[in-house]
Amino acid sequence: MYQVRIETEFCAAHRIMKQGSKCSRLHGHNWKIEVVASHDKLDESGMVIDFHKLEDLTKKVVEPLDHQNLNELAPFSNSNPTAEKIAEYIYYQASLLGLEKLLPAIKLEKVTVWETPTTWASYSKGRLSN
Ligand SMILES: [Zn+2]
Numbered sequence: 781m782y783q784v785r786i787e788t789e790f791c792a793a794h795r796i797m798k799q800g801s802k803c804s805r806l807h808g809h810n811w812k813i814e815v816v817a818s819h820d821k822l823d824e825s826g827m828v829i830d831f832h833k834l835e836d837l838t839k840k841v842v843e844p845l846d847h848q849n850l851n852e853l854a855p856f857s858n859s860n861p862t863a864e865k866i867a868e869y870i871y872y873q874a875s876l877l878g879l880e881k882l883l884p885a886i887k888l889e890k891v892t893v894w895e896t897p898t899t900w901a902s903y904s905k906g907r908l909s910n
Contacts, residue, residue, distance in 0.1 A: 783818045790810075813870060816890045867893040870903075889904060
């Protein structure tokens with residue numbers, strides 16, 4: 781299996797409603813997003829997917845989050861906008877926007893959200909228990 785990975789970033793504020801946590805105060809991050817896609821074969825040009833296509837799709841998903849207070853956005857109206865929930869949101873938005881529809885054999889493997897240079901959370905389908 782071949783895997784490709786792209787990165788992009790956005791800036792946004794959030795607060796985590798948890799008693800006693802300093803994260804409950806509004807603060808901002810430069811969020812780094814990593815998207816990993818895979819395929820067991822390469823196309824005629826020797827690629828899983830053109831990096832630019834994957835970057836463009838990811839930027840389209842991330843753009844509505846940029847320079848926002850994430851707590852005020854509909855996707856996070858019922859949950860804290862944690863790195864975990866942002867990764868899940870980006871994963872499903874990328875699926876909806878059609879990475880797997882655009883190129884049906886491509887699998888969206890994982891979305892990772894870096895909150896700081898040393899802390900991240902990721903989401904991938906089928907690895908969570910409900
Ligand atoms: Zn934070």
